[in-house]
Amino acid sequence: MERLIPLLEPYLSLSLSTTTTTTTTTDPQFVDIGSGDGRVCVTVSKHFTCHSLGIDVTDLCTNRAKQLSVEEKTSHLTTFLTLDATALKLDSDECGPLKCARIVYLFVFPSLLKEIKKILKEVMSVNEGLRVVTQNYHFEDDEGEIEAEVEVEDDGFKGLKIWKRLY
Numbered sequence: 001m002e003r004l005i006p007l008l009e010p011y012l013s014l015s016l017s018t019t020t021t022t023t024t025t026t027d028p029q030f031v032d033i034g035s036g037d038g039r040v041c042v043t044v045s046k047h048f049t050c051h052s053l054g055i056d057v058t059d060l061c062t063n064r065a066k067q068l069s070v071e072e073k074t075s076h077l078t079t080f081l082t083l084d085a086t087a088l089k090l091d092s093d094e095c096g097p098l099k100c101a102r103i104v105y106l107f108v109f110p111s112l113l114k115e116i117k118k119i120l121k122e123v124m125s126v127n128e129g130l131r132v133v134t135q136n137y138h139f140e141d142d143e144g145e146i147e148a149e150v151e152v153e154d155d156g157f158k159g160l161k162i163w164k165r166l167y
């Protein structure tokens, strides 16, 4: 997390003050697909005072994340939904938040990255300001345009990449 927060600074630090007329103040600026116990959304919302959305395929994770957000007093800024990200469709209500988000964060296995790349590409085509952040597992370098990254270290951390575009 100590590597993620500085990377997000340019994208989220002014997020509430740059909300446009097409978005509302409760639209999430940060979306974690595969949000697990919610620690990333909770930390990001707390640090940047921004709205975040966590999507996870299991109720167990969603419920734990909601509990964490209450414990950490961020429940007014965080939303957690049980959804299968591989079933997201561009025109569905579930996809709405991704169309106005600034960051979609992914710390998921390569098989899931592969399955959701098409919908991410579609969302990026209608939300040009959106950046996709991958942690540890990444798209191949020729699958997109990288805007920024944090180098791999030798403690099991395999880097962070910010994707400006996916091909």
Ligand SMILES: C[S@@+](CC[C@H](N)C(=O)[O-])C[C@H]1O[C@@H](n2cnc3c(N)ncnc32)[C@H](O)[C@@H]1O
Pocket (backbone or CB within 6 Å): 032, 033, 034, 035, 036, 037, 038, 039, 040, 055, 056, 057, 058, 061, 083, 084, 085, 086, 106, 107, 108, 109, 112
């Ligand atoms: C490695 S954890 C990442 C947790 C969190 N994002 C973090 O960085 O601490 C990956 C999460 O992806 C979720 N996941 C797996 N397949 C998914 C799918 N099809 N749709 C949504 N979430 C999924 C898992 O339930 C798991 O909680």
